[in-house]
Every structure is written in C-alpha cells, then in structure tokens.
Amino acid sequence: MPNIDPNFVFPVLIGDIGGTNARFAILVDSYAEPKEFPILLTQDFETLEDAIQSVVLDHTSIQPRSAVIAIAGPVEGDEIPLTNCHWVVKPRQMMERFNLQDITVLNDFEAQALAVVSLDEKHLENIGGETSHPNGKRVVLGPGTGLGVAGLIRSRQTWVPVPGEGGHVDFGPRSERDLQIFPFIEKIDGRVSAEQLLCGRGLQHIYQAICQADAISPSLVTPAEITDAALDKSNAQAIETLELFAIYLGRLAGDLALIFMAQGGVYLSGGIPQRILSALRTGSFRAAFEDKAPHQSILKSIPIYVITHPRAAIAGLAAYARTPSRFDIHTDGRRWR
Known part of the structure; x- marks a missing residue:
C-alpha cells in the first residue's frame, strides 16, 4: 500500500x-x-x-x-x-x-545513504576515479562497531535507499599472505564474514592473526592502539594490519561497486575511514578496489569518497x-x- x-x-x-x-x-x-x-x-x-x-x-x-x-x-x-x-x-x-x-x-545505513545526497562537497574527500554521475547508483559502506552497507538508486525523480546486511557476506583469502594469516582468523559457524575483518574488532582480528602467523607475541590490544601504532610507524605488525585492512576494504568496496554498477560513487562513512584517511590514500586501497578482472576499466572510472561530516x-x-x-x-x- x-x-x-x-x-x-x-x-x-x-x-x-x-x-x-x-x-x-x-x-x-x-x-x-x-x-x-x-x-x-x-x-x-x-x-x-x-x-x-x-x-x-x-x-x-x-x-x-x-x-x-x-x-x-x-x-x-x-x-x-x-x-x-x-x-x-x-x-x-x-x-x-x-x-x-x-x-x-x-x-x-539507510540514513547514511540519505546523507550521501544531502552533504556539501566540503564533507567528501575524493580517493580517485572520475566525476560521479549525478543520477548514478551509489553505495555507502562503513566500518565501525560493525560493518554497514547500503545502496542508493535514482527512480522517478526521487532517491531510493536500499538497506541490507551486506556487512555479513563471506570474505576469503586471495593473496599468499592471506593464506598464511586466514587460518588464524576466528570463524563463526564455519565461515569468515566481511564484518569480522572490517570493523574495530576486525583490526584486532587481523593484528592477532598476523602475530600468530609470525609467531610473535602481540603487544597491542585495542583498535585505537593498533591504529596509532600503524600511523606513527612504531609497530611492524600494526603497520601490516592497517595495510591489509585498507586492501580488504578496497576489495569489498569494489565488489559492491560492481553489484550496484555504482557510477554515482562509493562512499565510506563512519569514524574509522576518517581516522585512517592517510592509509586509504597510499594506493593499495584504490588498487584493490580496481583489481576486478575483467572489469578493471569500469572500476577505474568509479569515484570513491570518504564522508568527513561528523x-x-x-x-x-x-x-x-x-x-x-x-x-x-x-x-x-x-x-x-
């Protein structure tokens, strides 16, 4: 009705x-x-x-x-x-x-999708891609306490948010390094979901798995400690944790961009992307986003934005x-x- x-x-x-x-x-x-x-x-x-x-x-x-x-x-x-x-x-x-x-x-994340077409450009930090199509489909995802995902489509002169539970999709190893550390990622009912890696707890899970794979006793505990040590380059395992976090976020963002054909852009929301903006700009995040054969050219054209509005x-x-x-x-x- x-x-x-x-x-x-x-x-x-x-x-x-x-x-x-x-x-x-x-x-x-x-x-x-x-x-x-x-x-x-x-x-x-x-x-x-x-x-x-x-x-x-x-x-x-x-x-x-x-x-x-x-x-x-x-x-x-x-x-x-x-x-x-x-x-x-x-x-x-x-x-x-x-x-x-x-x-x-x-x-x-319906609310985050509404924000995507309500914020001024000053609250959007661009990370590569071409200019977004004004009426193009959009995706918003945000690692925080959990991992939220939503879409946004244009239909009959209105914006339609598409909420979902995309943060709980399966996530698997791809690189040789992934194959070394994924055995140490805790599984829930036999699987690893994207949210287990791409949220505050996810930083802890990745860091602890790296330490176990390398037979090193972990010295950091909280997501904030891990992030700080990565950003100030004071701990090698924390540095790798943040690099892998950015790569994994790029992979998932690329998958979602293809699912929605999000020519209006992909938007990262929440406190974590703002906090690690420098890590997202290093290139590995964008490279992981675009590494989707045979559709690299499509992904290269899609812009990514970090929402900086508090x-x-x-x-x-x-x-x-x-x-x-x-x-x-x-x-x-x-x-x-």
Whole structure:
C-alpha cells in the first residue's frame, strides 16, 4: 500500500543509534538546522528512552511531536533489538512516554545513504576515479562497531535507499599472505564474514592473526592502539594490519561497486575511514578496489569518497524529515502512529 501523508509533524526528534554511540538532534521546522546534543555511549544507559530523557529532553524546552530514528540492525516488529547494542527499540512505548504522534524507524545505513545526497562537497574527500554521475547508483559502506552497507538508486525523480546486511557476506583469502594469516582468523559457524575483518574488532582480528602467523607475541590490544601504532610507524605488525585492512576494504568496496554498477560513487562513512584517511590514500586501497578482472576499466572510472561530516546520518535524517517527497522510503511496518 502507498504511504499516507509522508510528512512529519514538527518538531522532529532525530536519532542515529549505533552499537557504541548514539547521536540525537531536534529539527524545529523544515528550514532550521538540527539542534544537536552531546554524543553518548549506549553502554551508559539502560534503555533508549532513558538516554533520550537524560541527554535531550532534560536539556531543552522543545517538545518533539515526531521522531525519526535510525538503528544499527534490521527493522522488524514492535520490539526491535540492535545488532551490537543491548538496547531494544519499542516505538509504541516511546510514543506513550514522550507524547509523540508518530515514530519512524530506519536502518542506520539507510540514513547514511540519505546523507550521501544531502552533504556539501566540503564533507567528501575524493580517493580517485572520475566525476560521479549525478543520477548514478551509489553505495555507502562503513566500518565501525560493525560493518554497514547500503545502496542508493535514482527512480522517478526521487532517491531510493536500499538497506541490507551486506556487512555479513563471506570474505576469503586471495593473496599468499592471506593464506598464511586466514587460518588464524576466528570463524563463526564455519565461515569468515566481511564484518569480522572490517570493523574495530576486525583490526584486532587481523593484528592477532598476523602475530600468530609470525609467531610473535602481540603487544597491542585495542583498535585505537593498533591504529596509532600503524600511523606513527612504531609497530611492524600494526603497520601490516592497517595495510591489509585498507586492501580488504578496497576489495569489498569494489565488489559492491560492481553489484550496484555504482557510477554515482562509493562512499565510506563512519569514524574509522576518517581516522585512517592517510592509509586509504597510499594506493593499495584504490588498487584493490580496481583489481576486478575483467572489469578493471569500469572500476577505474568509479569515484570513491570518504564522508568527513561528523554526524552524517543526522544530516541525512534531517534532509528526509524536511522533505520526505525527495526520497522514496517505504515505511510499512516501520512507522507507528
């Protein structure tokens, strides 16, 4: 069935909820910039409602009438668990507690896809390729707490985000070095997924596998320690970890670009690509992206961008809340009134 009255009642509460961090803003009207609130750690709050009350509503006199929330996980049912967080989103309970007229819940990478066509060029760092086709299909992927993937296509003068769980596709060894270290990558139900390598934990998995393959005792523990040691060139295993991380990210990005024929570009979102931008510029990332025989020429033409906006998903959700008609988002089963 077609959506009825896609517009939102202002003010609109906007939320971007990941496995580790949650970001909130209030959009007062369709002309305003989002009023943003401090980023919070999901582990610090028992429930989503407690976080909203403490971080947002206790610090403003603005009373939201609608809410658009993006979460890290598939949206289904009246109680929606997050994939990498203990929170469970309960829209009907939220409506009653906060006196909201309606709530829409989207996938977090749907929000990232909305951001791709909502951000200024100053928030996009180009890594090779030709100029993006203005109406071309696009792919956004982001390694963070997990690995998110979404597509974006143009249809009948609107943008259509295509959410999915592409971060959980199989990922296998290709090079001689891969064959040395992959036996030490932990398998889940007999397989290695892309998310096991391309997220914060993935940096740890790659580093530990390198150390085991080389019979070296690991000296670094956290993703931040590994990244810092790689960037300041103080640890050989960390340097190789970051190089392989970039190569693996390039391989997956190239696969997704071919699946979507993403002539509008491939977009990397989240904190990790911003943090390792220098490593992505060394050439191995782009080379891995393009190394897709027999279609190297297609991949060479596709531009890649790193999204540098600190709250890209909030910007995407705000664009949707302002003008829902700009996007074709099916909200059946994902909007409560």
